Amino acid sequence: MICEANTTSTTTVSTTTPTTTAWTAPAIFYPFGSAAGDHEQLENGGESYASVGLSTPxxxxxxxxxxxxxxxxxxxxxxxxxxxxxxxxxTRGAEDYIAALWNDFDDNYSGVYSFQQYTNGSVLTRATHDINQYFPQMNFTASWVFVVTWKYNLQPNPAILFQVVLISGGGHSFFLMNYGDCAVLYGQVEAGYDTINSISHFVIPDSTNGNYQNLKNTSNVNVQGRWAFISKSGRESLIGVQMRLTSYSDLTQSGKIEAVLQQIKQELVSHGLPSSIEMKIRNVKKTQP
Incomplete structure (x- = not known):
């Protein structure tokens, strides 16, 4: 007897659909873009600007x-x-400005900048929390916030992303500068602020020394990518600065004294004091009663 068995061979082909994770901005950024209801303006080589009337001075x-x-x-x-x-x-010129990231972007990139003002809601709550974290002595409550965001080279995600947040309330004014990724830029780059006749001014060091792509890792408030300043002439609050000196001669030799004073001044200015402050060392002689 011969038994024959018929067998059927089946082949299963499985396919997978690649998944992509939607891009999200760094957590330090305030809401922005069309999803947040911003007014958006396209920049494609036109050197454009938008004049914005502020609902709160x-x-x-x-x-x-x-x-x-x-x-x-x-x-x-x-x-x-x-x-x-x-x-x-x-610049010692006749302008007051915040240079979030100053560059001739239109020469190499196209993109969008957007902005929105807030007088209520969660954005004000967030601003209040942030300012009280960075300036705890102020006991601050935000009543107005203005968020401006720049996005360049948008395909597939912004290759250059940065933001300025103006915050005011109770007679006090502050501003935040937030940084995300930054592609290669051409020409001069600078970030900081300046005032008429440069009475108060500040430059974020990594914006001018060739390390501008590292701005997202820098801070003056221990929050990566964020710089916070109080917008006030002659800050009244007290700030402590801790520095390590290599030797006692750093405070006794004239050449070294100036270097130490400049380091202290830079640290104080980075925390919001006006750059016009003067640093001096006063010699105190102890006498026996």
Whole structure:
């Protein structure tokens, strides 16, 4: 007897659909873009700007402004639109401005900048928390917030992303500068702020020494990618600075004294004091009663 068995061979082919994770901005960024209801403006080589009337006046180092200019080149200015440059701060000119990331982006990149003002809601709650964290002696409550965000080279995700947040309330004004990724930029780059005649000014060091792509890892408030400043001429609060000296001669030899004073000044300015502060060492002689 011969038994024959018929067998059927089956082949299963499985396919997988690649999944992509939606891009999200770094957690330090305030809400922005169309999803947040921002007014958006496209920049594609036109060197554009937007003049924005402020619903609440903003005091910038002693001068009150009801209007600001959001410029394509990463500049938030108060006196005039689209300041050319960038120039190295201090400019000692006739402008008040915040240089979030000052560069001629239109020469190499296209993108979008957007902005929105808030007078209530969760954004104010967040701003209140942030300012009280960085300036705990202020006991601050935010009543107005203005968020400006720049995004360049948008495909597939922003290759350059940065933001300025103006915050005011109770007679006090502050501003935050937030940094995400930064692609290669051409020409001069600078981040910081300047005032009329440069009475108060500050430059984030990594913005001018060739390390601008590292801005997302820098901070003056121990929060990666964020810089926070109080917008006030002659800050009244007390700040402590801790420094390690290599030897006692750092405070006794004239050449070394100046270097130490400059380091202390830079640290104080990075925490929001005006750059016009003067540092001096006073010699105190102990006498026997």
């Amino acid at each position: 903003f005091v910038f180092f002693g001068r009150t402004y009801n209007n600001t200019y959001v410029n394509y080149n990463g500049l938030l200015s108060f006196n005039m639109q689209s300041i050319s440059g960038p120039y190295y701060i201090p």
